[in-house]
């Protein structure tokens with residue numbers, strides 16, 4: 001990639017002009033990593049001038065590992081009837097929420113498998129009771145595909161399920177389950193989950209109703225640069241409609257104990273991650289926040305990510321079971337997290353699920 005081309009992209013990005021697909025392709029495949037990172041950092045400071053990095057105190061419990069969708073990349077799920085299958089009662093889930101609340105959490109990100117035995121009322125009760133018993137906690141519950149499962153089980157449309165969740169008190173959705181929003185990739189790694197629109201439709205309907213959500217991306221398996229660009233184009237386009245995404249959150253695939261493991265020979269290092277993050281900051285010009293995935297990429301990579309365009313450190317994730325099932329574990333305390341952000345040269349600030357600052361350290 002010539003310096004002239006990079007300079008053109010630099011002028012566009014800093015001049016507030018949208019990057020096109022050719023620009024995105026060059027950045028993903030050819031741009032020198034450190035220059036790309038420096039440009040992403042400049043754009044981050046042009047949009048968010050304060051040297052503040054936010055984080056949320058949260059936990060990520062799971063209500064069931066029963067799932068009928070058989071995604072190739074998933075080490076977490078068990079088929080119905082499996083000896084290791086579990087489904088928590090409403091009270092058992094609320095005990096996990098109580099434990100998060102005792103540790104100072106303001107967000108609980110609750111997800112689970114696609115368990116056809118659970119009625120809609122189960123999910124609604126979880127939201128209602130979390131709101132009633134733990135007003136300090138935002139129920140950041142249920143990814144797009146779980147909401148589709150609720151629609152199938154109840155016979156309601158996706159929009160009607162979202163209306164019921166809203167009535168129960170829910171206002172935000174996690175962005176998991178996007179993986180790579182490309183027909184080709186989704187057919188290969190999660191054929192039963194539907195194409196990109198299965199995920200996009202739920203977020204489109206949610207944003208229309210006033211919900212906020214995040215957009216995630218799990219890369220590092222069978223995708224190529226075109227698939228990544230399909231993904232970025234899809235979420236950028238949707239964000240233009242209602243602006244309902246608060247942040248973009250990429251992480252790399254963890255192959256341990258998954259059906260895809262045999263295909264993925266090489267464990268990806270931090271460089272592809274930093275490139276992905278920097279490209280996202282430049283390409284997703286309508287996303288307010290880009291999250292550093294300290295959890296899945298490592299704390300040092302998380303610190304470097306703050307110099308590659310990220311402005312948020314994500315959550316404390318007091319409980320996490322999905323990566324753990326792939327033999328990947330990482331933990332952090334609030335004190336350590338504050339130190340890591342400071343060490344990287346930023347002021348740490350605790351935020352809510354929707355990015356309001358609660359406290360600056």
Ligand code: SF4
Pocket residue numbers: 067068069070071074075076077112113114145190
């Ligand atoms: S990723 Fe989710 S939907 Fe896919 S198999 Fe795992 S639990 Fe089921």
